[in-house]
Amino acid sequence: xxxxxxxxxxxxxxxxxxxxxxxxxxxxxxxxxxxxxxxxxxxxxxxxxxxxxxxxxxxxxxxxxxxxxxxxxxxxxxxxxxxxxxxxxxxxxxxxxxxxxxxxxxxxxxxxxxxxxxxxxxxxxxxxxxxxxxxxxxxxxxxxxxxxxxxxxxxxxxxxxxxxxxxxxxxxxxxxxxxxxxxxxxxxxxxxxxxxxxxxxxxxxxxxxxxxxxxxxxxxxxxxxxxxxxxxxxxxxxxxxxxxxxxxxxxxxxxxxxxxxxxxxxxxxxxxxxxxxxxxxxx
Amino acid sequence: xxxxxxxxxxxxxxxxxxxxxxxxxxxxxxxxxxxxxxxxxxxxxxxxxxxxxxxxxxxxxxxxxxxxxxxxxxxxxxxxxxxxxxxxxxxxxxxxxxxxxxxxxxxxxxxxxxxxxxxxxxxxxxxxxxxxxx
Numbered sequence: 447x448x449x450x451x452x453x454x455x456x457x458x459x460x461x462x463x464x465x466x467x468x469x470x471x472x473x474x475x476x477x478x479x480x481x482x483x484x485x486x487x488x489x490x491x492x493x494x495x496x497x498x499x500x501x502x503x504x505x506x507x508x509x510x511x512x513x514x515x516x517x518x519x520x521x522x523x524x525x526x527x528x529x530x531x532x533x534x535x536x537x538x539x540x541x542x543x544x545x546x547x548x549x550x551x552x553x554x555x556x557x558x559x560x561x562x563x564x565x566x567x568x569x570x571x572x573x574x575x576x577x578x579x580x581x582x583x584x585x586x587x588x589x590x591x592x593x594x595x596x597x598x599x600x601x602x603x604x605x606x607x608x609x610x611x612x613x614x615x616x617x618x619x620x621x622x623x624x625x626x627x628x629x630x631x632x633x634x635x636x637x638x639x640x641x642x643x644x645x646x647x648x649x650x651x652x653x654x655x656x657x658x659x660x661x662x663x664x665x666x667x668x669x670x671x672x673x674x675x676x677x678x679x680x681x682x683x684x685x686x687x688x689x690x691x692x693x694x695x696x697x698x699x700x701x702x703x704x705x706x707x708x709x710x711x712x713x714x715x716x717x718x719x720x721x722x723x724x725x726x727x728x729x
Numbered sequence: 730x731x732x733x734x735x736x737x738x739x740x741x742x743x744x745x746x747x748x749x750x751x752x753x754x755x756x757x758x759x760x761x762x763x764x765x766x767x768x769x770x771x772x773x774x775x776x777x778x779x780x781x782x783x784x785x786x787x788x789x790x791x792x793x794x795x796x797x798x799x800x801x802x803x804x805x806x807x808x809x810x811x812x813x814x815x816x817x818x819x820x821x822x823x824x825x826x827x828x829x830x831x832x833x834x835x836x837x838x839x840x841x842x843x844x845x846x847x848x849x850x851x852x853x854x855x856x857x858x859x860x861x862x863x
Contacts, residue, residue, distance in 0.1 A: 487745040494741050494808055498801045502774055588743060588812065645803060650761050650775035659776055660799060663810070670743055 450713060453706040457699055464695035470533070471688035477584065478620070478681035484585075485617055485671075485678045492671045496636050499664050501645055503635025506653040512603040513661045516632050519609045521554045523576065523598060525630065525669070527614035527676045528564030530581055534684035537615060537623060538563040541676075544625035545613040549573075556607070558594065560673065586673035588666070595666040602631045614672040615679040621686060623679035630668060633661055734768040738784060740793055740809040747814045748793060752786040755807055757800050764800075766807055773802040779853045781861050782809060792817040794861040796854050813854070817861050825862070829855035 526545045528538045542564055549555050556576040559565035565578045577597060582590060601607045610631040616624045649656055738755050740748040757764045758780025764773075777800055782793040798811030832852035836845065 484744070488743055490746050491741045491743045491810065494739075494810055498774070498799065498808065498810065501801075501803070645772045647803075648771055648773040650759055650764070650773065656774050656776060656799070663799075663812075667743055 450706065450709050453702055453709060457702045457706065460695050460698050460702070464692055464699070467688045467691040467695065471685055471692060474681045474685035474688060478678065478685055481584075481674070481678035481681050482617070482620075485674045488671060488674050492667055495660075495664050495667050499633075499660055500636040502647065502653070502656060502660060505645055505647050506649075506657065509653055509657055511654070511657050511661060513599060513631060513633050513665070514635075514657075517605070517608040519552075521556065521607055522552050522609045522611065523556045523558060523601065523607045524549060525558045525560065525594070525598065525610065525612045525614075525672075526564045526568070527612070527672050528559070528561035528567075529676070529680040530562040531680075532563060533687060534680055535687035535690075537680055537683035538567075540623070541613060541615050541625045542567050544627065548611065548613065548627055558598070560594070561676070582673070584677070586670060586677060588670060591666055591670040591673060595662065595669050598631065599662060599665060607631070612668065612672055614676050617675040617678040617682070620682040623683055628668065628672070630665055633664060734805075736766070736768040736770075736805040736807055738807045738809070740782060740795070740811065740814050742811055742814050747816060748784075750784075750786070752784050754785040756781075756783040756785075757807075757809070758782065758795065759800070766802055768805055770802050770805075770807075772804075773800075775800050777809070777811065779850075779857050781857070782814075792861045794820060794858050796857070815858065815861075820858050820862050822859065822862050825855050825858035829859065 524545060526541065528541050532538065538561075545564070549557075556574050557568050558576050559568060559578040559580075560582065562580040565575070565580055568575055577594070579590065579594065598607065598610045602610060609629065612628045612630045614626060614628075616626040618624050647653075733753060735751040735753060736755075738748060738750060738752045739746065753768070755766050757766060757775065758777050760776040760778050763780075764775060766773075777795060777798050779796050780794075782795055784791040784793070794815050794817070795809060795811040796813040798809065798814075800810070801808045829852060832848045832855055835848040836852065
């Protein structure tokens with residue numbers, strides 16, 4: 447049995463770890479609330495853009511635009527969104543696993559990493575990384591997503607990429623984050639209305655120019671949305687992980703305290719029996 | 730008089746929903762000129778320029794500054810999709826003025842074409858905000 451001193455030392459160290467995990471949990475909970483609000487506030491826009499694109503797309507079939515051009519996928523780019531930091535359970539690992547699964551059958555892949563964890567993983571394994579964005583902080587901003595979107599759209603229009611995918615973690619709820627893969631380019635306009643009726647729009651100035659603006663907006667927004675979802679997911683994953691860690695630490699402290707008390711009792715018993723034995727020997 | 734027909738106006742930005750009400754009449758800053766939309770308007774999609782969405786309802790006018798984007802009109806629903814939009818009562822005049830001065834300084838100091846274009850756009854947005862408030 448471990449000595450009394452060792453047990454005390456271990457309990458102390460676990461307690462301080464527990465304090466850290468508790469604090470991290472509290473911080474994540476606060477950040478998560480904000481991130482969650484952001485995601486929920488941003489969803490209507492994403493949905494509207496998709497709706498409008500679907501309706502406009504089906505009202506202007508046959509329209510040619512560089513971002514709609516479908517090509518044989520020779521060179522494919524993957525935008526992989528992970529967190530910058532770890533200690534959030536399987537959050538990063540799940541996204542990375544999903545991405546690797548997607549990539550492994552493709553011969554010619556370039557990776558665009560958003561988030562340090564994904565970047566580290568793919569860099570260490572010698573993948574072909576075209577761009578990396580790390581340390582983007584708490585708030586995804588339109589400037590950054592605009593920049594990334596512009597990069598892939600330019601490459602796509604120049605036919606350097608034939609397809610662009612987005613791999614990120616979808617925020618379903620606080621307990622569930624689902625890795626998701628979304629085809630970003632070529633843009634596949636979602637189906638129009640469920641009733642299948644085509645709306646006969648008046649376009650101002652004309653369908654081509656509308657599409658020319660709507661498509662980049664759609665791509666940019668998809669990226670922006672992915673970043674928000676990922677952020678909210680990261681914080682909720684970390685909160686859950688830290689909650690588990692805190693309660694695991696509590697369990698461990700309980701068990702160690704029990705064995706410490708046993709050890710103490712054993713020591714006392716031993717001492718008493720030694721004294722009794724000693725006294726008996728004197729008689 | 731029969732009950733007034735209304736249409737739903739929604740102004741949405743990537744960050745949040747700015748406005749969502751049933752209203753009577755709205756003027757949109759279309760790229761080809763202002764568009765007045767009454768209920769039962771024919772389906773329409775228009776690009777918007779930097780300007781003001783003016784809502785008229787129950788005798789009051791509300792101005793919303795938008796920085797370009799789109800508007801879709803369909804089934805008595807007007808949807809405005811803009812990268813940024815602020816109701817007149819939400820605009821921070823001091824910030825808008827500071828942004829205007831910053832943009833003007835950048836324009837004055839010169840720089841590459843991209844910087845100039847950006848500064849011009851920023852200036853337009855700032856002026857638009859200031860105009861919307863006053």
